[in-house]
Amino acid sequence: MASASRVTPPSNNPKKKGSAPAPSPNRNFLVLGGLAVVGIAVIAFLVMRPKDVSIPANVTVLAADTAGFRGYILGSDSAPVEISEYADYQCPACGSFEILQFDVIKRQLIDSGLVRWRYRDFPLPQHPHARVAAHATACANDQGKYWELHRAIYDNQAAWSSLRSASDFFRDLAQQAGVELGAYDACMTSAKYAGRIEASVQEGGKLGVGSTPTFLIGGRLYPGVFSSDSLASLVRSMVPKPAP
C-alpha cells in the first residue's frame, strides 16, 4: 500500500529526541470542542425538556379578574397595620418563612388585632409549579379551604418541588384539606383564576417587587425573610401609642 511505504518527512520539532511531545494545538482544540458540544447538549436538554406549567402565564388580565379581589386576607379590618406578602409557593425562602415564622406572627400580631395580613401570589417564572400551586389554592378558596391548602402546600414544598408534575400532589393535598374534588378538578381544568394570579404578579411588579418573599408594610417594600421578632418590633413602632 502506498501509505505503508511512505517515508516520514524529517521533523521540524526542535525538541530533543526522546522528550515528551507537546500536545498539538489542534488536539487541544478538539478536546475543548468535544467538551463544548457535550455541555451545549446538556443545556439544550434542560431548556427543551417539558415543564409542567398548566396554568397559563400569558393571559390578558381583564377587569373582572381583579374586581373585588386584592389577595387572601387574615385579620381584622380595623387592624392599624396592614402587611401584604408577595410570595411564591415554590420559593424555599417563602416556605421557610411560612413554616418557621408565620405561626408566631399570626398569634402575636394577627390574632391580637394589630395586623391585617394580605397574601398576594407572585409566582416567579423559574418555578414551574408555583403558578399551579397558586391556582390550586384559589380553587380551594372557592370552597372556603384556602388557608388549609396554602399551609399544606408550603409544609410539603420539599416533596413536590422536584417532581416533574405537581398537579396530582396538590390534588391529594386538597383532598386531605377537605376540598370537594369534583368542583376542584373543574376549577383547575378551566384555569379560571389564571388572570387573577397574573394581575397579582403585575401589581407586585408595578410596586417594585423583584424577589420573594417581599413584604409591603406602611407603603414600603421589604424584600427577604423577616423573623417574627423583627416584624413585631416594626409593627409596634408603627402603631400609634395611646395618649397618656
Place this chain on the structure above:
Amino acid sequence: MNRRLAIAILALAGLFISLYLWLYKLGMIGTLACGTGGCETVQLSPQSRFLGVEVALIGVIGYVVILGLAMAAMTPRFEGLSWPIRVMPLVTGGAVLFTAYLKYLEFFVIHAICRWCVASAVIIAVIFVLSVLEWRRERAAA
C-alpha cells in the same frame, strides 16, 4: 495535560455553570438541580444582582473572557510569555476577589449556600492558581 488546556477546560466548565444559573433566572430551566434548595434562595435573593446586572450573567461574560484568553494562549502564535499569559492572572485575580465577595454575601447576608456557586468558586480559584503558575514558569524561562 498542559496548564493552558486545563485552564481552558475549567473555564468552559465555569461557563456552563454560569449559563445554567443565568438561564434559570430567565425562566428557561425550570427548577435547579440543587439538593438543599439553597441555590434558589441565593438566586432569588436581592444579592443575585450586582449593580443591576445578574451575577450569573457576569459569570458568563467573565468565563468567556478567560476561555478566550486560554484559547489564545494555546495557539502557536502566543507561545511563551505572551500577552494572554500576562493578562490572565490579573483577570482571574479580579474574578477571585469578586467571588470572595459573593461568598461573603452567601454566608453572612443571605445565609444560604448554592452548590453551583461553590463549584464556580472552586473553579475560578484553581484557574487563578494555574494562571499564576503558568505566568511564573514562562517568566522564568524568558
